[in-house]
Amino acid sequence: MNQPFIRNHQYNDIKKQVGLLQSTCNSVSDRKVVESVRYNAQAKLNEVFPEANEMQKQALGNISLLQTAEEFQRYLRSLEPYLAEFAHVTENQLKKLFPKIKKLKVPDLTAIDYRYVTYLGWIDIATNKLFLVYHLNGKLVGIEGxxxxxxxxxxxxxxxxxxxxxxFTAVTKWKPASATPDYYRAIGNYLCVNSEACNKNITDVAVLEKFIQGVLIGP
Structure with a gap:
């Protein structure tokens, strides 16, 4: 039985390495250059899964051996059974994450393929708010801004x-012990308007987690 272990951002990283390798194989004639790219691609794949067990290593295989376009595509398809889904959420769960929003508009949760989700993000144009939901340290959390x-x-x-x-600008929930009652601090950054596109591109969650922690927990 296949035990899912590849998170969406890790799968995107694999696709990135596979794409770079395939592009090199198609456009570079220097054998040494191709072999160098093959080695680097495999090394980076190993870095993504440093604690992979034998079953997982077997599933990941050796991308440095791939040659043809068909082999590259077949390899990516072979990993799909191992994709770990973002835990399915319900409308009630989302409403509990944002209790102050009385008429919370949520996305169509039935239309989401949770295999390709790192975070849930959506926009309420009427209120000019963006909502972001993520599993941080095993707990479902939400921030709005x-x-x-x-x-x-x-x-x-x-x-x-x-x-x-x-x-995207969010007001932090954390306050220093010496803060006055009217203490206010917001942090912001530029985020993809289309969260689906962002989820297809993301290859690392460190910056996202740091931002969420900054809003919920503080520096």
Whole structure:
């Protein structure tokens, strides 16, 4: 029985390495250069799963041996049974995460393929708010913030890709012990307008987790 262990951002990283290797194989004739890219691709794959057990190593295989376009595609398809889904959420769960929002508009949860989700993100245009839900340290957490469109492309702080972005600004829930009653602190960054595209691009969750922790827990 296949035991899922590959998270969405890790699968994206694998696809990135496979794409780079396939592109090199198709466009570079220097054998030494190709072999170097093969070695680096496999080394980076090993870095993504440093604690992989024997079953997982067998499932991941050796991408440095791939040659043809068909082999590259077959390899990626072979990993799909091992994709670990983002835990399914319900509308009630989302409402509990944002209790102060009386008429919370949630996305169509039945239309989501949770295999390809690192975080849930959606926008309520009526209130200019962006909502973000993530599993942090095994717990489902949610943050909300002001959504300010830029109407242009920029680098998203989560996926580090050049996409259409908006400024996402969230008020921190953490307060220092010496804070006055009217203490206010907000942190913001540029985030993909399209969370689905962001989830397809993200290869590392460290920056996302740091941002969420900054909002919920503080520096």
């Amino acid at each position: 002001k959504y300010t469109p830029t109407n242009k492309k920029g680098v998203c702080f989560v996926c580090n890709r050049h996409e259409e972005v908006a400024l």
